[in-house]
Amino acid sequence: MSSPVTSVTRDAPTEPVPSSAVAGSSAYQFAVTSNGLTKRFRGGQVAVDHIDLAVPHGAVYGFLGPNGSGKTTTIRMLLGLVRPTAGTSTLLGGRIPEDSQQVLPSVGALVEGPAFHPYLSGRDNLRRLDAADRTADPATCAHRIAAALERVGLSAAAAKRFRNYSLGMRQRLGIAAALLQPRELLVLDEPTNGLDPQGTREVRALVTDLAATGVTVLLSTHLLSEVEQICTHVGVMHIGKLVAQSRLTDLRAQTAQRIRVQTAQPDRAAATLARLGLADIARRGEEVTALVGSARPEDVIAGLVHDEVPVIAFGPVPVNLEDVFVTLTGEGFGVSG
Amino acid sequence: MSAAEASSPATMVPAVGTGQRQPPATSRRLSTRFLRSELKLIFGRRRNIAGMAVLAAVPIIIAFAVRYSGSRRGGGDGGFxxxxxxxxxxxxxxxxxxxxxxxxxxxxxxxxxxxxxxEANVGTLRYLLARPVQRTRLLAVKYLGVLIFTVAAVLLIAVVGVGFGLALFGAGPVTLLSGTQVSTAVGLWRLLLVCGYIVVCLAAFGAIGLFVSTLTEQPIGATIGVVGLAVISQILDSVSQLSAIHPYLPTHYWLSFGDLLRDPIATDQISHGIVSAVVYGVIFLAAAWARFGAKDITS
Incomplete structure (x- = not known):
């Protein structure tokens, strides 16, 4: 991997945050970091291969990759559920797993789908989780549960047994559990899985709202559109490796910009573009596109006018992130073996 | 933006700045909230209530069967x-x-x-641990839940038995196994000792169950495995040719509680039973702790 985009993954913080920083009210620059994080399961299969995550405080970080690319294993390691074979990670400045008891109360998580006791109601399931949380104040428990259920639109179904919840309701309850306490970091693994379009929109709006209050969100997804809609940063996983990590805007900017010309005489347009030194000229019907390269778009327009090309429309070709990722991973978003 | 710029993580920090994390309030170190939630889960579950109903039905059946069987077959065989x-x-x-x-x-x-x-089977284990619940604390609460259930189950049988027994047969001098007669109060005290001894034996058995439970994501499998162990242990205990291993079987001393009903109490087997239970309990709790503490939670 030698494309300029991939280079951003190489220099994630190499210094683990000292645990002393956790003791008191501490400052951290990255809500999540990992350094050479690796998981090799028994049998030799490498699920996660030396990844260096850096999720800046306040970011909505899209952890993007096809199913089976190692996102969930990474998240399990970040939460201390799975022990890494090699490498270290920190959450909110605390090392995992050493400081997990200190930092995890400030982390809301949805890991590989919601999971609750089927014979308990939604409300009782949340009560159970709250009871397990040492930092939770029992006096405000009922109020916080009601607020969390309200926030995900489950108030009406609070007394229903989890067994009778639809897939979308289950997903909402999982998100409600992540919101039981004020959190600084939300780790949401495929939060819109199983939701209908309306629910998907609601969850995305919820994530955006939470991010606006300063909560950092690490959102894993296999949906590129989800990243494009709500994320500020993106990390791309491919067969256990983090092949790219940067701001979304930077990623777009690094993509070679193309312009398109719509004209009744595409041959003449193509000739002009060639004269102006634009590369990779492509014709399709009445449309001609080309890489801008070092040329300035305004000069291209002037050139076209000078050559009396009858231009109907002129503009940049919108950057298609999917193309970027296909370039990065060498394949589409199927299932990684 | 150049690749060099992009390569520095610092450039990715948004304007919001650095985070200020307040240490979580952990003032209530000895809160029983999680344990109470665990008990609610155990005693509120329909399956467990049905199981306890079966446990309670046995003394009732015995009481009525003996009361209305009509013929008194003398006390010669000395059976309960x-x-x-x-x-x-x-x-x-x-x-x-x-x-x-x-x-x-x-x-x-x-x-x-x-x-x-x-918990692993329904997936709630990962959410409990991420709350976070320390793994040792989770095991401790789970085992306390098992212990409290065991006490409740044994007392349930005893109380229902005594209740129906007194109602159908009345109270009177109690004849101990050694032939001595004692008052009802002393008899009740002896019964309580028996309950305590049985709880100790079953507590060790529960530790084995907890250990097996950390090995699998199939609760039914764990239950069947542990019950199978109890049955096999009792079968081996009944094969006289294997008497050399009998003292080491987990169920060997269970029925020694009869010694508590002699006058004076024969402490020999009882104390062996308690030592056996403690050894089994400690070994399997330690094994559960070692196993669960290092386990990758992939459920």
């Missing part, structure tokens, strides 16, 4: 069932004796086998 007619307390003892080989281990195995495997 025939003694029930002398004093109601013996219904409780008879029920405990009948349920100790299978029903009580089954109940304890159902709860202990479900303890970790049940």
């Amino acid at each position: 069932l025939s003694q029930a007619t002398n004093n109601g307390l013996f219904v409780g003892l008879a029920a405990l004796t009948v349920e100790l080989p299978l029903f009580l281990p089954l109940a304890v195995a159902a709860i202990s086998g479900d303890a970790v495997a049940g």
Whole structure:
């Protein structure tokens, strides 16, 4: 991997945050970091291969990759559920797993789908989780549960047994559990899985709202559109490796910009573009596109006018992130073996 | 933006700045909230309520069967069932004796086998641990839940037995196994000692169940495995050719509680039983802790 985009993954913080920083009210620059994080399961299969995550405080970080690319294993390691074979990670400045008891109360998580006791109601399931949380104040428990259920639109179904919840309701309850306490970091693994379009929109709006209050969100997804809609940063996983990590805007900017010309005489347009030194000229019907390269778009327009090309429309070709990722991973978003 | 710029993580920090994390308030170190939630889960579950109903039904059946069977078959065989007619307390003892080989281990195995495997099976284990619940604390609460259930199950049988026994046969002097007669109060005290001894034995058995529960994500499998262990242990215990290993079987001293009903109490087997239970309990709790503490939670 030698494309300029991939280079951003190489220099994630190499210094683990000292645990002393956790003791008191501490400052951290990255809500999540990992350094050479690796998981090799028994049998030799490498699920996660030396990844260096850096999720800046306040970011909505899209952890993007096809199913089976190692996102969930990474998240399990970040939460201390799975022990890494090699490498270290920190959450909110605390090392995992050493400081997990200190930092995890400030982390809301949805890991590989919601999971609750089927014979308990939604409300009782949340009560159970709250009871397990040492930092939770029992006096405000009922109020916080009601607020969390309200926030995900489950108030009406609070007394229903989890067994009778639809897939979308289950997903909402999982998100409600992540919101039981004020959190600084939300780790949401495929939060819109199983939701209908309306629910998907609601969850995305919820994530955006939470991010606006300063909560950092690490959102894993296999949906590129989800990243494009709500994320500020993106990390791309491919067969256990983090092949790219940067701001979304930077990623777009690094993509070679193309312009398109719509004209009744595409041959003449193509000739002009060639004269102006634009590369990779492509014709399709009445449309001609080309890489801008070092040329300035305004000069291209002037050139076209000078050559009396009858231009109907002129503009940049919108950057298609999917193309970027296909370039990065060498394949589409199927299932990684 | 150049690649060099992009390569520095610092450039990715948004304007919001650095985070200020408040240390979580952990003032209530000895909160019983999680344990109470665990008990609610155990005693609120329909399956467990049904199981306890079965446990409670046995002394009732015994009481009515003995009361209305009509013929008194003399006290010659010295069995508990025939003694029930002398004093109601013996219904409780008879029920405990009948349920100790299978029903009580089954109940304890159902709860202990479900303890970790049940949470893993529905996936709630990962959410508990991420709350976070320390793994040692989770095991401690789970085992306390098993212990409290065991106490409740044993007392349930005893209380229902004594209640129906007294109602159907009345109270009177209690004839101990050694032939001595003692008052009802002393008899009740002896019954309580028996309950305590059985709880100690089953607590060790519950530790085995908890350990097996950390090995699998199938609670039913864990339960069946542990019950199978109890049954095999009792079968081996009945093969006289294997007497060399008998003292080391986990169930060997269970029925020694009869020694508590002699005058004076024969402490020999009882103390062996308690030592055996403590050893089994410590070994398997340690094994559960070692196993669960290092386990990758992939459920």
